[in-house]
Amino acid sequence: MSDREHEIYDAVGIGLGPSNLSLAIALEELRANGSENEVKSLFLERQPSFGWHRNMLLPSATMQVSFLKDLVTFRNPMSSFSFISYLHASGRLPQFVNNQDFFPTREEFHQYLEWAQARVADRIVYGSEVTSVRLPPDTAPELSDRLRLEVADATGRVDRVVEARNVVISTGLVPSMPEGAERDERVWHSSEFLEKYRRMNPRELRRVAVAGAGQSAAEITRFLYDELPHAQVWAIIPSYGYAIADDTPYANQVFDPGAVDDYYYGTEQTRDAFWRYHRNTNYSVVDGDVIRELYRRSYDDDVRGVRRLRFLNLTRVIGVKRVGAETRVSVEGGPDAEVRELSFDAVVCATGYDAMEPTGLLGDLDRLCLRDEAGRYRVERDYRIMTAPEMRCGIYLQGGTEHTHGLTSSLLSNIAVRSGEIVDSIVARRAGQNAESTILAKVGGDVG
Ligand code: FDA
Numbered sequence: 001m002s003d004r005e006h007e008i009y010d011a012v013g014i015g016l017g018p019s020n021l022s023l024a025i026a027l028e029e030l031r032a033n034g035s036e037n038e039v040k041s042l043f044l045e046r047q048p049s050f051g052w053h054r055n056m057l058l059p060s061a062t063m064q065v066s067f068l069k070d071l072v073t074f075r076n077p078m079s080s081f082s083f084i085s086y087l088h089a090s091g092r093l094p095q096f097v098n099n100q101d102f103f104p105t106r107e108e109f110h111q112y113l114e115w116a117q118a119r120v121a122d123r124i125v126y127g128s129e130v131t132s133v134r135l136p137p138d139t140a141p142e143l144s145d146r147l148r149l150e151v152a153d154a155t156g157r158v159d160r161v162v163e164a165r166n167v168v169i170s171t172g173l174v175p176s177m178p179e180g181a182e183r184d185e186r187v188w189h190s191s192e193f194l195e196k197y198r199r200m201n202p203r204e205l206r207r208v209a210v211a212g213a214g215q216s217a218a219e220i221t222r223f224l225y226d227e228l229p230h231a232q233v234w235a236i237i238p239s240y241g242y243a244i245a246d247d248t249p250y251a252n253q254v255f256d257p258g259a260v261d262d263y264y265y266g267t268e269q270t271r272d273a274f275w276r277y278h279r280n281t282n283y284s285v286v287d288g289d290v291i292r293e294l295y296r297r298s299y300d301d302d303v304r305g306v307r308r309l310r311f312l313n314l315t316r317v318i319g320v321k322r323v324g325a326e327t328r329v330s331v332e333g334g335p336d337a338e339v340r341e342l343s344f345d346a347v348v349c350a351t352g353y354d355a356m357e358p359t360g361l362l363g364d365l366d367r368l369c370l371r372d373e374a375g376r377y378r379v380e381r382d383y384r385i386m387t388a389p390e391m392r393c394g395i396y397l398q399g400g401t402e403h404t405h406g407l408t409s410s411l412l413s414n415i416a417v418r419s420g421e422i423v424d425s426i427v428a429r430r431a432g433q434n435a436e437s438t439i440l441a442k443v444g445g446d447v448g
């Protein structure tokens, strides 16, 4: 640890998914433009190499935003880090245009993200999990312009300490399991789907269940139906049938950069209206194409007189227990709200995610972070957690700000603009702090 002690950065990004990758690029473009305001940065990612929801890279899964909502275009349409630049570099630009589709596959977008991160790789360290963010030991907040980050290697051993004037936390969504269901080798959350599935012998999977009625559940149900022609696939869905994700143009405006201001500066009623009317743009909903493809499979089953795709609708999983190789799933629902136990060879809980939650990382530092009446972080418009006045460092959030900034908090739609706003904020605050120090030094000199 000692050889790298006292590394000091203006900004350290915690987590390197699309959000902080977009930030790394915004900082790189600031530097390349010859700005005097270079921000010395480092990005720490716990995965051994770049990966964006790898366990859900299912064949034919497509993006849920336009390719133009890439890492940069809405901030800087001239950027060389755009999806179009990537297509050009890959020699596929004409073919992509011929395809006439705004929504590339997740596989292709993943390749784009890998291409982009390789171009800023000098400031990314993989296999590095940030385990804590604190003030330096025995230092009062007003006396420190740095935070101290402990970083663990792949074995979990803290092997590095870095100091940062600002941290940008972007550690992503947190998988959520039904109560009474623990993950194991036959009980999977969708976020670990491909990894766990590939460990199984497909012949052993004759009866599988997928809980949930969102995009993850529908995609996994389609995948299992196609990959396991000998198996019954049970979809356990709380709704009557899959509900469609509203991506029509007026509704889609909730993802526009301008909607962030409308949400942030709006009243409680405004914010409530966003959720009441537009939750169905993202949560517990499925792309129309995927719904139709699944229905087609059910119908073809009917024609053939087989029932491989089964539905338990209006039903929720209320518990899962393992008995030998059998996975017993308790469900509650149906028209008579009956509780039943069913046996499966494996169950996938595509039961969604909780919002990013940085409290654990912040430890004691959390007492300097202000919260609202509901116990949620107060967040400035520039995505910085509001802190006690004596705190001089910035703690920025990319994610976990749905309550303050709206629906785009956990999505890709606004990452380019948001990253630009965070860079502007870091640069402006530094300029303010430098000016303050100069005045104080001058006053001190005059007095002396
Ligand atoms: P993301 O979760 O991508 O990255 C967080 C990173 O932080 C991870 O790489 C993680 O390993 C790392 N990390 C966590 N803790 C750490 C620590 N302590 N130290 C170091 N590293 C740490 N949205 C959308 O707008 N369009 C879409 O098409 C999709 N598609 C999609 C598919 C699937 C399967 C899911 C589950 C979600 C989506 N989403 C989406 C929503 C999704 O949240 C979004 O695409 C991005 O992943 C958000 O990027 P972030 O960088 O914020 O988080």
Ligand code: NAP
Pocket (backbone or CB within 6 Å): 056, 061, 062, 063, 064, 106, 178, 179, 190, 211, 212, 213, 214, 215, 216, 217, 219, 236, 237, 238, 239, 282, 283, 284, 285, 315, 316, 317, 318, 350, 351, 352, 353
């Ligand atoms: P989600 O939209 O939150 O859906 C979770 C589903 O699980 C809901 O239908 C929920 O029902 C259900 N559920 C929760 N608890 C349950 C229980 N105990 N029993 C049965 N069902 C239960 O989560 P998601 O599908 O993982 O999607 C999360 C995000 O990832 C979204 O932004 C989505 O667009 C994105 N995504 C994108 C792609 C892609 O780009 N191709 C693929 C997958 C996911 P209730 O609502 O009733 O609780």
